[in-house]
Amino acid sequence: MSDLAFDPSRISDAVSKASSEFLIPTYRRYPVEFVRGENCTLWDVAGNEYLDCLAGLSVVSVGHCRGEVTAAVCEQMAKLVHVSNIFYTAPQFELAKRIHDLAGWGRVFFSNSGAEANECALKLARRYGNLSMNGATAVVSLKKSFHGRTMGTLAMTAQPEKHEGFEPMLGEMRYVESGDEEALESALDGACAVFVEVIQGEGGVLPVGTEYLKSVREMCDSRGALMVVDEVQTGLCRTGNWLAFEAHGFTPDIYTLGKALGNGLPIAATVARDDLAELMGPGTHGTTMGGGPVTSSAALAVLGVMESENLHLAAAQAGAALRERLEAIDGVESVRGEGLLLAAELEKSSAEVVEAALGHGLVVNAVTSTAVRFAPPLTIGTAEIDAAAERFEKSIRGAAA
Ligand SMILES: Cc1ncc(COP(=O)(O)O)c(C=O)c1O
Incomplete structure (x- = not known):
């Protein structure tokens, strides 16, 4: 998986324009247009790859395009x-x-x-x-x-x-x-x-x-x-x-x-x-x-x-591993939740970290002003958990306080 620098070219002009002209503006969206997904990975319109640790807000539990x-x-x-x-x-x-x-x-x-x-x-x-x-x-x-x-x-x-x-x-x-x-x-x-x-x-x-x-x-x-x-x-x-x-x-x-x-x-x-x-x-x-x-x-x-695939057991196991990795990160005060529905409570603003995470190819969301939610597909593997934790650590380090 690549390490990505955030840039504004992750949404096509036509989509950006149409969304502001023709949609009722109920969402504040991140400037990323996704075009493809496979298990825990997403790709944007510019070809950048992301590790999806949100699964469309706890939806894509058996992985994208299963x-x-x-x-x-x-x-x-x-x-x-x-x-x-x-x-x-x-x-x-x-x-x-x-x-x-x-x-x-x-x-x-x-x-x-x-x-x-x-x-x-x-x-x-x-x-x-x-x-x-x-x-x-x-x-x-x-x-x-x-x-x-x-x-x-x-x-x-x-x-x-x-x-x-x-x-x-x-x-x-x-x-x-x-x-x-x-x-x-x-x-x-x-x-x-x-x-x-x-x-x-x-x-x-x-x-x-x-x-x-x-x-x-x-x-x-x-x-x-x-x-x-x-x-x-x-x-x-x-x-x-x-x-x-x-x-x-x-x-x-x-x-x-x-x-x-x-x-x-x-x-x-x-x-x-x-x-x-x-x-x-x-x-x-x-x-x-x-x-x-x-x-x-x-x-x-x-x-x-x-x-x-006994995904309830997989979620318990992967959740324990992800929690342990998140708890060890400098800047994470605590981790709460069960299985693969977790929130990392931070010492800094979650919005900044989530934006930085997108730049590092990690999709998560700010569930409160200081907490970041992790709810990846339940099929997430050990290597992906490691990558998610690494990218998250970089995002915390890189984000403004
Ligand atoms: C606990 C809970 N109930 C209900 C809903 C609403 O679901 P939907 O957005 O599919 O209407 C949500 C959505 O986030 C939820 O988290």
Whole structure:
């Protein structure tokens, strides 16, 4: 792998111009245009090579352009791309069975994004509150959480700066500090559900902790409220378990999957206990594209690769190695997270380091103003971990304070 000096020629003029003229400017983008990917490597338009330690924000878990996924998609594309969900197609039903088998329970609703999977969970929770809890419909979520950008999931996302200018938020949302049991106890009055992430990915890769997660479970049980776990970022092997909650000794009532499920194709899932699924009859929820044959085939291939390569174990092992390498770097104060969802807390600004890293051929992101997130494909090898750590060390040394 080459050592690269950052230069502005990593985006073509036409793309740069079109993006500023024709797109709604919701993103601050780095000036790099990627054109190709293979496993953990990306190439930009100028031919520069990068080690991808972000995987499109925890998405490309089985690696870029993974052969099995490409083959499954191409095969399905040539057979049948779409029919309405008012008909049957085999890949969706096979995938539902496969997802049921992950935890050994649950029925599935498929959608196209993590936010939609959480919207479905929110509707399920409201339905449960109305039908089974005498109309208790408040929803509790944790401060620094991230559940999506639709109006419902934005309201659950307890980051006030993301609400600014979009008020009023959906009513009956309550936000509690992660770890604060007293606050949760009072927030649960009149509530039908608590939404949590096992690790708050967008909040800064902040582990919520086994003790508090178990308290949430117990408090929900004693009130009859649902515990919903958002596994959109943590799910499917990333943290060293198939599902992140498995390592913490509790079972949710509903969990959601997204990101890694399609390895970059738009598919997400809401998994609910049987009795909760029964609350949703025909016509209560729906989607045009969700669970279509192409994205479902992709997801089946993704899960096949994860299973045959034991990627949950690989993530635990590679995660331990990466953590050790990062902890040894001068300028890294600490490393947090589980498996291959890690954040390095720095002594300097993360934005500067991330920019310098791009110049050294390393893709990571600034998850807080002082922390850098690492979420590489779970297929990352030892040599790539070494290279990532070396490039990161150079980036810290080179970046302004
Ligand atoms: C925990 C969590 N939930 C939900 C979402 C939203 O997913 P999507 O962007 O696919 O709608 C994200 C995205 O980062 C996430 O990290």
